Structure formats: structure tokens, C-alpha cells
Amino acid sequence: MKTRRGTLARSTKRLTVRPLRATDFKAWRDAYLGAGEKQNEWDRSRRPLAELRPPSFKKLLKTQKLTRLRDEKVDFGIFRKDTGEYIGAVSIIAINRSFLQSAIVGYSLFPSHWRQGFGKEFLRAAMDIAFRDLKLHRLHAPISPKNVRSKKLAKSLKFRNEGLCRRYLLIDGVWTDHCIFAITAEEYLG
Ligand SMILES: CC(C)(COP(=O)(O)OP(=O)(O)OC[C@H]1O[C@@H](n2cnc3c(N)ncnc32)[C@H](O)[C@@H]1OP(=O)(O)O)[C@@H](O)C(=O)NCCC(=O)NCCS
Incomplete structure (x- = not known):
């Protein structure tokens, strides 16, 4: 996806990190269907069956496109190159232009892909796109x-x-404390 803001996609050694497309429906649905048991309170890789249908996916793509065009939020799917599987998502959200030029990064992998170094690989790609x-x-x-x-x-x-x-994010109806981890362009780009 080539835009005036660059490609908004990265190919790493084992992954492709890019906005979702209509042709990703099967990979996206299969990932949720195979997600298994919830592993911890931050594991968000579950969706009700009713949401795993083409109309919901179409709606998701439409919303993601709209927020991307408005420069509010950019969502990426994370795909394994060897199997083509959809293994998670990373988003650059709450983009604040003007004199801040900041954003929040949020991410999640399906548990069967944890502990293989994919986290570091997709997050580095997202940082590269952000900066x-x-x-x-x-x-x-x-x-x-x-x-x-x-x-x-x-x-x-x-x-x-x-x-x-303190009480930074509303999660499942509860305002929860969060540590703010941060990095700036000078530090990343050197
Ligand atoms: C947070 C999250 C993305 C981390 O993913 P991850 O893949 O486990 O993270 P990493 O890439 O850092 O994995 C590193 C681990 O893989 C190992 N590793 C690195 N490269 C590897 C490779 N090529 N082969 C095998 N293992 C490898 C590392 O030794 C490390 O193991 P360790 O943690 O036991 O030391 C994932 O746990 C997740 O989605 N959690 C639920 C959602 C969540 O918490 N989101 C964040 C909210 S703030």
C-alpha cells in the first residue's frame, strides 16, 4: 500500500506487517477459530462466532481504512511468510499531530505464536513505520x-x-494503572 506517508508495510525476515485486505478474510477467521484457551488477562485473541463472518470483516476493513485516511490510527495485520497465517495485530493509535507528533502502539499475537521472537520482529517493523x-x-x-x-x-x-x-486505561470497565514505555524518533533513527 503506497501512500504519501510511505508504504505503511514492512517485510521482515519471517513476517509481513501490513494493513488488512479483503483477501485476508480466511486467514483472519481461521486465526480466531483456532485461538484456543485464553492464556492471560491481556490475551485478546477471541471473538464471538457471530463476528467472524464476511460482513463483520468488511466493516472492520472499512473502519480501518477510514481511520487511516483521517490519520487517526493505522492498523496492521501480522502474517507469517512461511505459512501465510495471520498471527496477530499491531496498531498505531491516538495519532496526535500538531506540536506533539505522538501515538500509542498496541499489539497482540495469538498465543500459539508467542515465545518465538515474533514480538520483537513485528514491533520493530511498526516502530519503523511510525518513525x-x-x-x-x-x-x-x-x-x-x-x-x-x-x-x-x-x-x-x-x-x-x-x-x-494511575487509572490510565479503561479495560473491561475498570480504569487500570499502566506504565508508559516510550521512545522518540531521535533515539530510534539515531
Ligand atoms: C506481548 C507479546 C506480543 C510478546 O510476544 P512474544 O513473541 O512472546 O515476544 P518476543 O518476540 O519478545 O519473544 C521473545 C521470546 O522468544 C524467544 N525467541 C526469540 N527469538 C526466537 C526464535 N527465533 N525462536 C525461538 N524463540 C525465540 C526469546 O528468547 C524470548 O523468550 P523469553 O521471553 O522466554 O526470553 C505476546 O505475549 C502477546 O501477544 N501477549 C498478549 C497481548 C499483550 O499482552 N499485548 C500487550 C499489551 S500492552
């Missing part, structure tokens, strides 16, 4: 203090823990 294509200056990753795996991933890519924000 080079979207020309952002600051990227935030709000992470629950208890989410050890995600904190480890952010730290491994040089995000800095800038402190705890």
Missing part, C-alpha cells in the same frame, strides 16, 4: 505493570519506562 513513514516523533506503549512479557518486549527495543500513570 519513517508516519514521521512521528514519540511512540508510547502503555503496559500494565503486571504484564511482564510485554514489558520485556518493549525494553528489548529500547522503550524507556517513563513512569506509572
Whole structure:
């Protein structure tokens, strides 16, 4: 997808990170159908069966396109190159232009693809898109203090823990504390 903001896609050693397309429906649905048991409170890889139908996917693509064109949010699917499987999603959300030029990065992999180094691979790709294509200056990753795996991933890519924000995110109806991990363009681009 070539836009005035760059390609908005990356090919890494084992993954393709890019916005979803209509032809991704089967891979997307199969991933949810095969998701298995919820592994922890941050594992969001479940959707009700009723939402795994073509009209819901069409609606999702439409919303993602709209927010991308409005420069509010860019969503990416994460695909394995060897199998073509859809293994998760990463989003650059709450894009704030003007004198902030910042955004939040959110991500999730289906559990069967955890602990294989894919986290580091897709997050690096998303950071590259954020700083080079979207020309952002600051990227935030709000992470629950208890989410050890995600904190480890952010730290491994040089995000800095800038402190705890009390009652920062509304999750399942509860305002929860989050550590704000951050990195700026100067640090990433060198
Ligand atoms: C957070 C999340 C994306 C991390 O994914 P991940 O793939 O496990 O993360 P990483 O890429 O950092 O994996 C690193 C692990 O893979 C191992 N690894 C790295 N490269 C590898 C390779 N080529 N082959 C096998 N293992 C490898 C590392 O040794 C490391 O293991 P360790 O954690 O035991 O040291 C994932 O756990 C997830 O989706 N969680 C649920 C949602 C969530 O928490 N989102 C974040 C909210 S803030």
C-alpha cells in the first residue's frame, strides 16, 4: 500500500506487517477459530462466532481504512511468510499531530505464536513505520505493570519506562494503572 506517508508495510525476515485486505478474510477467521484457551488477562485473541463472518470483516476493513485516511490510527495485520497465517495485530493509535507528533502502539499475537521472537520482529517493523513513514516523533506503549512479557518486549527495543500513570486505561470497565514505555524518533533513527 503506497501512500504519501510511505508504504505503511514492512517485510521482515519471517513476517509481513501490513494493513488488512479483503483477501485476508480466511486467514483472519481461521486465526480466531483456532485461538484456543485464553492464556492471560491481556490475551485478546477471541471473538464471538457471530463476528467472524464476511460482513463483520468488511466493516472492520472499512473502519480501518477510514481511520487511516483521517490519520487517526493505522492498523496492521501480522502474517507469517512461511505459512501465510495471520498471527496477530499491531496498531498505531491516538495519532496526535500538531506540536506533539505522538501515538500509542498496541499489539497482540495469538498465543500459539508467542515465545518465538515474533514480538520483537513485528514491533520493530511498526516502530519503523511510525518513525519513517508516519514521521512521528514519540511512540508510547502503555503496559500494565503486571504484564511482564510485554514489558520485556518493549525494553528489548529500547522503550524507556517513563513512569506509572494511575487509572490510565479503561479495560473491561475498570480504569487500570499502566506504565508508559516510550521512545522518540531521535533515539530510534539515531
Ligand atoms: C506481548 C507479546 C506480543 C510478546 O510476544 P512474544 O513473541 O512472546 O515476544 P518476543 O518476540 O519478545 O519473544 C521473545 C521470546 O522468544 C524467544 N525467541 C526469540 N527469538 C526466537 C526464535 N527465533 N525462536 C525461538 N524463540 C525465540 C526469546 O528468547 C524470548 O523468550 P523469553 O521471553 O522466554 O526470553 C505476546 O505475549 C502477546 O501477544 N501477549 C498478549 C497481548 C499483550 O499482552 N499485548 C500487550 C499489551 S500492552
